Amino acid sequence: MLETQFADVISLIKNARTAALKTVNAALINLYWNIGEYIHNKVKNAEWGQSIVKQLAEFLSKNEPDLKGFSDKNLWRMKQFYESYKDYPKLSPLVREISWSHNLAIFSRCGSPEAREFYLKLSKKENYSFRELDRQISAGFFERSIIGNTKLSTVLRELHDELENSFKDSYVFEFLNLPEPHNESELQKSLVMEMRNFILELGKDFLFISEEYKIQVGNSDFYIDLLFYHRGLQCLVAIELKVDKFKPEHLGQLNFYLEALDRDVKKSNENPSIGILLCKDKDNEVVEYALSRSLSPTLVAEYKTQLPDKKLLQRKIHELFK
Numbered sequence: 264m265l266e267t268q269f270a271d272v273i274s275l276i277k278n279a280r281t282a283a284l285k286t287v288n289a290a291l292i293n294l295y296w297n298i299g300e301y302i303h304n305k306v307k308n309a310e311w312g313q314s315i316v317k318q319l320a321e322f323l324s325k326n327e328p329d330l331k332g333f334s335d336k337n338l339w340r341m342k343q344f345y346e347s348y349k350d351y352p353k354l355s356p357l358v359r360e361i362s363w364s365h366n367l368a369i370f371s372r373c374g375s376p377e378a379r380e381f382y383l384k385l386s387k388k389e390n391y392s393f394r395e396l397d398r399q400i401s402a403g404f405f406e407r408s409i410i411g412n413t414k415l416s417t418v419l420r421e422l423h424d425e426l427e428n429s430f431k432d433s434y435v436f437e438f439l440n441l442p443e444p445h446n447e448s449e450l451q452k453s454l455v456m457e458m459r460n461f462i463l464e465l466g467k468d469f470l471f472i473s474e475e476y477k478i479q480v481g482n483s484d485f486y487i488d489l490l491f492y493h494r495g496l497q498c499l500v501a502i503e504l505k506v507d508k509f510k511p512e513h514l515g516q517l518n519f520y521l522e523a524l525d526r527d528v529k530k531s532n533e534n535p536s537i538g539i540l541l542c543k544d545k546d547n548e549v550v551e552y553a554l555s556r557s558l559s560p561t562l563v564a565e566y567k568t569q570l571p572d573k574k575l576l577q578r579k580i581h582e583l584f585k
Contacts, residue, residue: 289359292366296358299345302338344370351376357383364393372400381405389467398463401570402435429496434464434541434566441568447504451475451488454504468495476501478523487520498534499524502541509545509563511553518559541566 305311313335320335347370348354354376358366365386373379382405386396408431438460439453454461455474462469469491476490489502501524503517517538524536538561550563 285360288362291363292359295341295363296345298338299341299343300349302342303345303349306342340367340371347379351380354380354383357387361386362393365391365396368393368397368400373405378405381408395463398460402437402464403570407431407433407435429466429468429493430539430562430564432564434564435570436461436464436566436568437570439568443568445506447488447506450504450506454489465491468493469500470494472499478520478527480519480523485520485523487524493537496534496537497532499529499536500539501536502539505540505542507543509540509542509550509553509565511549513540513542514553514557514559514561514563517561518557521559521561535560537561539564 302311302316305315316338317335320333320338323330323333344358344366348358357380361383369379369382369386373382382396382400385391385399385404389395391399436454436457438457439450441449441453451474458471462471470493472490472492474489476487478485478487487501488504491500491502492498493500501517501520503513503520505513517540521536521538529536538559540561540563542563542565545563545565554561554563
């Protein structure tokens with residue numbers, strides 16, 4: 264009984280500490296915003312130039328040596344920060360909910376307000392570390408989300424309304440450093456060894472259950488390459504790996520696994536299991552034909568072992584909206 268009460272006190276302390284950190288962070292972001300606005304107005308009115316901003320940095324360093332982070336480069340970044348969002352009032356509250364380092368990565372590396380809004384919301388929702396956010400920007404997550412044409416079976420679309428927020432059309436596994444060519448066993452072992460990065464690429468709602476998950480049907484044993492549980496969708500997710508191009512017959516094996524999971528593993532309060540066929544390559548038209556008559560909740564995605572060409576992705580986006 265006492266331990267429960269003590270745990271309550273610990274919870275109060277942690278909640279207060281978290282609230283205090285959020286307050287401090289918001290105050291710091293407000294300060295950088297205000298400094299950026301001040302410098303922006305001085306430069307706009309032709310009162311200040313680069314040399315004066317440098318003089319300001321030197322003045323601060325000399326007169327307030329305890330103040331850190333106010334070099335001339337950082338002061339110019341604060342100006343850029345303000346200019347990036349001053350015309351987008353709906354984004355202003357979001358920038359105050361993530362750290363300065365996260366903000367710096369977003370406004371300095373993302374050229375459009377749409378991309379900035381995407382990563383601001385994603386950082387807050389997923390509580391990304393700086394390294395995780397940096398990796399998602401490098402992997403072109405925003406561009407891939409815009410371009411993505413995820414191939415889902417009709418049954419899967421009917422079961423869940425917001426699947427586009429849970430799955431991708433293409434996954435990037437540059438962290439595996441896989442040789443070319445590689446086999447399915449090498450791919451599977453590498454993904455398990457790099458599970459933290461794999462989860463980051465899949466999405467944080469995925470919980471890893473097992474590799475080579477055994478299911479028994481009749482007198483035969485079968486093994487699912489990777490089995491996950493999705494917290495948001497509340498269902499099992501079976502992932503089958505194929506290191507070659509998608510073939511329609513691949514779906515038969517995956518559908519069999521989903522049937523076995525739903526009959527023998529799924530709990531009564533859970534939704535029907537979902538299958539992901541992860542292929543090295545796919546022909547979208549072949550996938551569409553194969554999924555059109557599928558009675559199982561499945562999707563087909565491809566994986567890449569190198570970071571995408573951001574400029575190529577941006578050109579594709581431009582072509583889509585011409």
